[in-house]
Amino acid sequence: MSSKANAIIAQSGGPTTAINSSACxxxxxxxxxxxxxxxxxxxxxxxxxxxxDIFDISSENPKTISMLKRTPAAAIGSCRYKLKSLEESKxxxxxxxxxxxxxxxHYFFYIGGNDSMxxxxxxxxxxxxxxxxxxxxxxxxxxxxxxxxxxxxxxxGSVAKYVATCAMEAGKxxxxxxxxxxxxxxxxxxxxxxxxxxxxxxxxxxxxxxxHLIYLPEVAFEYDKxxxxxxxxxxxxxxxxxxxxxxxxxxxxxxxxxxxxxxxKDSFGHKQLGGVAETLKDIVEREVGIKARFxxxxxxxxxxxxxxxxxxxxxxxxxxxxxxxxxxxxxxxxMVTLVREDGSDYSCTTGLANLSDVANGEKIVPREFINExxxxxxxxxxxxxxxxxQGEAPVSINEDGLxxxxxxxxxxxxxxLPSYK
Amino acid sequence: MSSKANAIIAQSGGPTTAINSSACxxxxxxxxxxxxxxxxxxxxxxxxxxxxDIFDISSENPKTISMLKRTPAAAIGSCRYKLKSLEESKxxxxxxxxxxxxxxxHYFFYIGGNDSMxxxxxxxxxxxxxxxxxxxxxxxxxxxxxxxxxxxxxxxGSVAKYVATCAMEAGKxxxxxxxxxxxxxxxxxxxxxxxxxxxxxxxxxxxxxxxHLIYLPEVAFEYDKxxxxxxxxxxxxxxxxxxxxxxxxxxxxxxxxxxxxxxxKDSFGHKQLGGVAETLKDIVEREVGIKARFxxxxxxxxxxxxxxxxxxxxxxxxxxxxxxxxxxxxxxxxMVTLVREDGSDYSCTTGLANLSDVANGEKIVPREFINExxxxxxxxxxxxxxxxxQGEAPVSINEDGLxxxxxxxxxxxxxxLPSYK
Numbered sequence: 001m002s003s004k005a006n007a008i009i010a011q012s013g014g015p016t017t018a019i020n021s022s023a024c025x026x027x028x029x030x031x032x033x034x035x036x037x038x039x040x041x042x043x044x045x046x047x048x049x050x051x052x053d054i055f056d057i058s059s060e061n062p063k064t065i066s067m068l069k070r071t072p073a074a075a076i077g078s079c080r081y082k083l084k085s086l087e088e089s090k091x092x093x094x095x096x097x098x099x100x101x102x103x104x105x106h107y108f109f110y111i112g113g114n115d116s117m118x119x120x121x122x123x124x125x126x127x128x129x130x131x132x133x134x135x136x137x138x139x140x141x142x143x144x145x146x147x148x149x150x151x152x153x154x155x156x157g158s159v160a161k162y163v164a165t166c167a168m169e170a171g172k173x174x175x176x177x178x179x180x181x182x183x184x185x186x187x188x189x190x191x192x193x194x195x196x197x198x199x200x201x202x203x204x205x206x207x208x209x210x211x212h213l214i215y216l217p218e219v220a221f222e223y224d225k226x227x228x229x230x231x232x233x234x235x236x237x238x239x240x241x242x243x244x245x246x247x248x249x250x251x252x253x254x255x256x257x258x259x260x261x262x263x264x265k266d267s268f269g270h271k272q273l274g275g276v277a278e279t280l281k282d283i284v285e286r287e288v289g290i291k292a293r294f295x296x297x298x299x300x301x302x303x304x305x306x307x308x309x310x311x312x313x314x315x316x317x318x319x320x321x322x323x324x325x326x327x328x329x330x331x332x333x334x335m336v337t338l339v340r341e342d343g344s345d346y347s348c349t350t351g352l353a354n355l356s357d358v359a360n361g362e363k364i365v366p367r368e369f370i371n372e373x374x375x376x377x378x379x380x381x382x383x384x385x386x387x388x389x390q391g392e393a394p395v396s397i398n399e400d401g402l403x404x405x406x407x408x409x410x411x412x413x414x415x416x417l418p419s420y421k
Numbered sequence: 422m423s424s425k426a427n428a429i430i431a432q433s434g435g436p437t438t439a440i441n442s443s444a445c446x447x448x449x450x451x452x453x454x455x456x457x458x459x460x461x462x463x464x465x466x467x468x469x470x471x472x473x474d475i476f477d478i479s480s481e482n483p484k485t486i487s488m489l490k491r492t493p494a495a496a497i498g499s500c501r502y503k504l505k506s507l508e509e510s511k512x513x514x515x516x517x518x519x520x521x522x523x524x525x526x527h528y529f530f531y532i533g534g535n536d537s538m539x540x541x542x543x544x545x546x547x548x549x550x551x552x553x554x555x556x557x558x559x560x561x562x563x564x565x566x567x568x569x570x571x572x573x574x575x576x577x578g579s580v581a582k583y584v585a586t587c588a589m590e591a592g593k594x595x596x597x598x599x600x601x602x603x604x605x606x607x608x609x610x611x612x613x614x615x616x617x618x619x620x621x622x623x624x625x626x627x628x629x630x631x632x633h634l635i636y637l638p639e640v641a642f643e644y645d646k647x648x649x650x651x652x653x654x655x656x657x658x659x660x661x662x663x664x665x666x667x668x669x670x671x672x673x674x675x676x677x678x679x680x681x682x683x684x685x686k687d688s689f690g691h692k693q694l695g696g697v698a699e700t701l702k703d704i705v706e707r708e709v710g711i712k713a714r715f716x717x718x719x720x721x722x723x724x725x726x727x728x729x730x731x732x733x734x735x736x737x738x739x740x741x742x743x744x745x746x747x748x749x750x751x752x753x754x755x756m757v758t759l760v761r762e763d764g765s766d767y768s769c770t771t772g773l774a775n776l777s778d779v780a781n782g783e784k785i786v787p788r789e790f791i792n793e794x795x796x797x798x799x800x801x802x803x804x805x806x807x808x809x810x811q812g813e814a815p816v817s818i819n820e821d822g823l824x825x826x827x828x829x830x831x832x833x834x835x836x837x838l839p840s841y842k
Contacts, residue, residue: 015597044600072590074597081600164823169724172494172826176436179465180501184720202823295719299605303590306728309822389822401730401810402585402623405593 004037005106005133007324008054011141012045012112012119013080015073015299016155017162017308017393018316019111019141023076024068025320026109026139027057031065033328036107040413045079045112046119049096051420054103054413067406069313070396072303075408082115086122093126095420100127100134102416109323111139114147117335118359124333137323138335138355141316143302145195148361149353150337154319155302157312157388160199162304163188163243163297164389167203170295171210171241178239183230183284183292186211187277189301191247193364194218196301199385200243201377210241217247218365219374221256226280227287229375234288244276306403310391315348322350346387425458426527426554428745429475432562433466433533433540434501436494436720437576438583438729438814439737440532440562444497445489446741447530447560448478452486454749457528461834466500466533467540470517472841475524475834488827490734491817493724496829504540507547514547516841521548521555523837528748532560532741535568538756539780545754558744559756559776562737564723566616569782570774571758575740576723578733578809581620583725584609584664584718585810588624591716592631592662599660604651604705604713607632608698610722612668614785615639617722620806621664622798631662638668639786640795642677647701648708650796655709665697727824731812736769743771767808 007030011019030039039057042048057065057076068075083089100108110120117138127134140147145156167186174184190196194216201214212233215221233240248256257279277294284292319336326334334352341347369381396404428451432440451460460478463469478486478497489496504510521529531541538559548555561568566577588607595605611617615637622635633654636642654661669677678700698715705713740757747755755773762768790802817825 011597015594047600071593073593075593077600078597079600080598161822165727166721166725168823168826169493169726170720172492172496173436173720173724176432176495176499177501179468179498186721202821205821293719294717295721296715296717297721298714298716299591299594300587300607300716300718303594304587305590306586386821391822392818397813400623400626400807401582401812402589405589 004035006038006040006104007036007107007109008040008042008049008100008105009057009076009109010042010045010048010111011074011076011078012110012116013078013142014302015078016141016143016302017072017158017305018155018312020068020071020073020075021313021316022111022139022141022154022320024065025317026324027065027068029321029324030107031058033324035328037104040103040105041076041408043410044077045081045116046083046096047079047081048077049099050092052099052415052417055408055410056413057408059411060408064406064408067404069317070305070394071405072305075406083119083122086126093122096123097127097130097132098417101132103413106133106135107327108134108136109139109327111141113142114359114361117355121333121355121359124355135327135332137327137331138358139319139323140335140337143196144190144193146193146363147358148363149335149358151340151348152338152388154312154316154338156195157309157315158304159196159301160202160385161309161389162307163196163301164200164202165307166297167200167211167241167243168209171203174210174239174241180291182234182238182290183240183242185242185244185277185280185292185294187244187246187275187294187296190217190245192217192362194245195365197243197245198365198369198377198381201382202385202389208237211243212237212240213242213375214377215242215244215248215375216365216370217245217249219370220251221248222251223283226283230284230288234290242280244280246276248276305393305405306395308393309389310393311388313393318350326352425456427459427461427525428457428528428530429461429463429470429521429526430478430497430530431463431466431469431532432495432497432499433531433537434499434563435723436499437562437564437723438493438579438726439576439733441489441492441494441496442734442737443532443560443562443575443741445486446738447745448486450742450745451528452479454745456749458525461524461526462497462829464831465498466502466537467504467517468500468502469498470520471513473520473836473838476829476831477834478829480832481829485827485829490738491726491815492826493726496827503536504543507543514543517544518548518551518553519838522553524834527554527556529555529557530560530744530748532562534563535780535782538776542754542776542780545776556748556753558748558752559779560740560744561756561758564617565611565614567614567784568779569784570756570779572761572769573759573809575733575737575759577616578730578736579725580617580722581623581806582730582810583728584617584722585621585623586728587718588621588632588662588664589630592624595631595660595662603655603659603711604661604663606663606665606698606701606713606715608665608667608696608715608717611638611666613638613783615666616786618664618666619786619790619798619802622803623806623810629658632664633658633661634663634796635798636663636665636669636796637786637791638666638670640791641672642669644704647704651705651709655711663701665701667697669697726814726826727816729814730810731814732809734814739771747773
């Protein structure tokens with residue numbers, strides 16, 4: 001390694017409100033270090049590395065870099081490209097190291113979920129085996145909050161704050177119109193883990209507040225029980241507000257939106273199309289006989305910078321910073337984690353976990369966070385998530401009354417290798 | 422009329438972020454007047470009057486009343502009950518006057534859209550014919566912005582601000598992931614008028630910004646043209662972000678989501694289920710061969726108090742205030758309007774229009790606000806909407822990190838009449 005080595009930062013997987021804050025934390029720390037020369041960005045994650053599609057973040061305007069903290073999604077560019085095992089995709093991993101060598105890159109910071117940590121882990125191992133001096137540190141990211149080894153994930157607090165607020169607000173709408181539009185279903189993300197759906201429980205300060213029912217992928221969905229739940233709430237409050245995770249499954253693990261599973265054929269009687277909310281809407285209208293409607297926030301829930309959690313944005317920045325600090329102190333093959341300190345007041349520091357442990361783990365909502373009936377959450381869940389939604393991240397508003405976001409200039413780094421594949 | 426007569430306030434139709442601000446303006450003005458005794462609320466609009474389901478707003482905590490300005494939806498309670506003509510529903514109109522008489526109500530403030538103004542107009546006329554002293558003033562409300570006689574409608578500015586922001590944010594998400602999730606469709610409300618969809622045009626500061634395409638109900642939807650639009654944008658920017666009004670129709674006026682219209686049968690080849698966004702997603706995936714996803718904000722767009730337009734909330738309050746002022750000065754049979762003053766700087770005052778003119782009118786997006794290709798908006802549209810989204814309404818945040826909303830105690834007014842129907 002020359003006296004100054006270059007660093008590369010990449011983002012991967014579904015964007016979040018906070019992933020750019022993590023990038024900002026890493027970039028600003030890296031640019032301050034006298035061990036690091038240029039800080040590069042890989043356009044669209046590991047794909048950008050493979051394709052040698054790299055741009056020079058160091059030459060961006062510092063204001064642009066600072067505005068990362070107030071910009072949702074993934075400004076460097078994300079991807080959904082998953083590398084296979086070292087045996088199956090050895091050429092890909094070698095290519096990654098070739099690109100690193102060609103550009104004197106000896107620091108690799110990968111912001112992403114468990115697939116990304118798996119990739120980073122394998123790159124790190126191959127570098128070590130082949131004697132290439134590489135420091136590889138992962139930075140966690142996922143609105144799904146399902147990464148192992150960390151108390152919670154950067155990105156989760158913001159989606160939790162936004163989804164809970166949306167449940168409160170749409171709940172007021174349902175309440176206002178309960179003579180006709182009696183049932184509202186809010187579909188939220190989370191295919192395997194119900195953390196996002198569970199966070200909506202924060203909205204319910206009084207029993208009659210929305211959401212009255214919350215369904216998580218962790219609990220097998222039962223058709224008859226659902227119908228009975230809805231009838232019960234309707235009886236109590238004359239209206240019902242439901243939050244549903246997109247990945248609801250029946251007892252056989254089949255998605256309830258699937259048109260091939262036993263559940264859809266036996267119980268529904270007809271092919272289910274569309275998402276979870278539409279499926280539930282159909283059931284409510286058919287079985288309970290009331291009008292139902294649904295809201296599907298989609299990617300708006302993971303990009304709602306205009307009402308992001310300040311705690312989340314600051315912790316995400318802290319993770320980026322900590323990754324660079326760790327790398328500079330010689331740590332490699334680790335992911336930064338968030339550690340909730342003991343004590344009645346919430347405080348959070350960073351730790352480190354092995355990339356391989358994160359890659360192979362998954363954290364779903366524990367049973368004690370879900371109520372006995374399987375249609376709501378417990379105080380333990382609310383106590384867990386409440387500190388994560390505290391504070392509102394600042395938003396810069398333009399003269400047109402709308403937020404200001406940044407976009408990189410993306411000054412390309414000259415390619416030095418033959419084209420990929 | 423005794424020296425002090427009572428007033429009743431009712432809300433009707435789809436809730437908005439601002440309808441409670443209008444109520445607040447009317448309530449606070451009415452409670453200050455020495456001509457008005459008690460201020461009553463009709464639970465769920467005209468239904469509450471018919472059912473003599475009335476509560477005493479005067480006895481609510483003033484803080485609760487003040488918090489109306491920061492609470493979305495319709496705190497008094499709304500309905501979708503439409504009265505027929507005076508001839509067909511004479512008994513209903515007489516019942517309304519009977520309830521008013523029984524409770525010494527001589528001021529009727531109805532906050533709603535054109536159906537509500539029609540109801541208020543007919544109640545007013547019957548009172549006049551039968552010699553009952555009633556002062557009847559309407560207060561406009563609709564996110565759809567389609568009321569005649571007013572420059573714009575309370576509620577519209579807030580949904581415009583929120584939808585444009587959501588388009589910016591989800592647009593960033595699409596941009597980050599354009600290697601795989603190339604097309605995002607944002608479905609917004611507006612069955613007959615495309616004002617909400619059009620407002621999303623504010624989000625596009627640069628050509629590559631979202632939304633690249635905006636479709637309004639005012640322009641007949643053409644299948645082939647849509648496919649060609651999407652291909653064109655994809656060619657330019659490698660991604661496409663579409664905003665679509667829920668009420669898109671073909672050249673025969675048939676909703677494109679209909680499964681009976683000629684359009685769906687001839688061009689789509691199969692039954693279309695679900696909403697507009699799903700229909701467009703299907704077309705994009707089938708005809709363009711890229712992955713598409715959709716966000717359907719649903720009732721969250723009309724209840725997004727956490728990012729409401731301050732201009733809208735203040736103007737809505739002003740409308741409520743102006744209605745009471747007009748009533749106290751002897752005006753009846755009118756609706757308050759918003760009047761945009763001439764001049765380069767935006768300023769807005771209130772005016773008055775005949776209830777009957779509002780009841781029978783509808784204001785759709787004029788052709789000069791829509792671009793020639795029918796897939797976007799013009800600067801004239803943006804100049805119209807920009808002043809309406811200025812400023813952020815204050816939000817009270819609780820120690821749990823979420824907004825605080827009010828709910829009336831609803832102290833009932835004793836019934837004096839036999840049950841309705």
